[in-house]
Amino acid sequence: RKEVEQDPGPFNVPEGATVAFNCTYSNSASQSFFWYRQDCRKEPKLLMSVYSSGNEDGRFTAQLNRASQYISLLIRDSKLSDSATYLCVVNADSGGGADGLTFGKGTHLIIQP
Amino acid sequence: ETGVTQTPRHLVMGMTNKKSLKCEQHLGHNAMYWYKQSAKKPLELMFVYSLEERVENNSVPSRFSPECPNSSHLFLHLHTLQPEDSALYLCASSQDFLPYYEQYFGPGTRLTVT
Numbered sequence: 001r002k003e004v005e006q007d008p009g010p011f012n013v014p015e016g017a018t019v020a021f022n023c024t025y026s027n028s029a030s031q032s033f034f035w036y037r038q039d040c041r042k043e044p045k046l047l048m049s050v051y052s053s054g055n056e057d058g059r060f061t062a063q064l065n066r067a068s069q070y071i072s073l074l075i076r077d078s079k080l081s082d083s084a085t086y087l088c089v090v091n092a093d094s095g096g097g098a099d100g101l102t103f104g105k106g107t108h109l110i111i112q113p
Numbered sequence: 114e115t116g117v118t119q120t121p122r123h124l125v126m127g128m129t130n131k132k133s134l135k136c137e138q139h140l141g142h143n144a145m146y147w148y149k150q151s152a153k154k155p156l157e158l159m160f161v162y163s164l165e166e167r168v169e170n171n172s173v174p175s176r177f178s179p180e181c182p183n184s185s186h187l188f189l190h191l192h193t194l195q196p197e198d199s200a201l202y203l204c205a206s207s208q209d210f211l212p213y214y215e216q217y218f219g220p221g222t223r224l225t226v227t
Binding site for chain 1: 144146153154155156158161163168203207210211212213214215216218219220221
């Protein structure tokens with residue numbers, strides 16, 4: 001089983017719609033979870049960290065489900081500028097260092113006008 | 114805009130060449146990383162330096178050799194590469210070597226091995 005798994009998409013979504021995607025992880029001892037965004041031919045940038053209680057930043061909401069070992073990202077009122085690849089990142093190493101961070105392949109989102 | 118710079122941005126090299134990638138961070142961070150991003154594959158962590166000390170990573174071929182002369186600079190020395198090494202090489206830094214710190218990425222070097 002892959003350590004961090006995401007649906008690669010693409011998700012084609014009309015502007016203004018709500019879209020959600022999940023990421024599953026295999027190591028139940030994982031402690032740190034993130035969503036990064038990567039635009040075409042650009043570097044990844046942190047979108048948001050994912051906390052146990054869930055967190056919201058404007059139109060973006062991230063949730064963690066430890067029992068089922070997945071994190072989710074919900075985007076409300078989607079904008080054309082939300083088109084990007086969303087990378088799920090999990091600390092899959094219980095040793096505690098950042099060398100345990102594992103990236104998913106990413107989910108490609110296309111917002112259509 | 115980014116606090117992490119990388120040079121060159123593009124590199125084409127033959128299999129017998131020797132080249133180096135350079136990364137510089139202007140953020141005062143203590144940890145620096147090299148990642149490889151190939152098409153349709155997730156980012157792969159290659160090397161990590163924390164406070165200029167290398168964190169062991171045994172899964173990278175010896176044709177890739179990192180160097181961290183100080184906390185702001187990171188190099189990746191390349192020699193006798195293979196065509197499958199063609200990829201985007203990303204440098205990143207974080208405040209410290211702990212997984213909950215944000216990683217700041219440079220723009221990457223797009224490497225083509227011919």
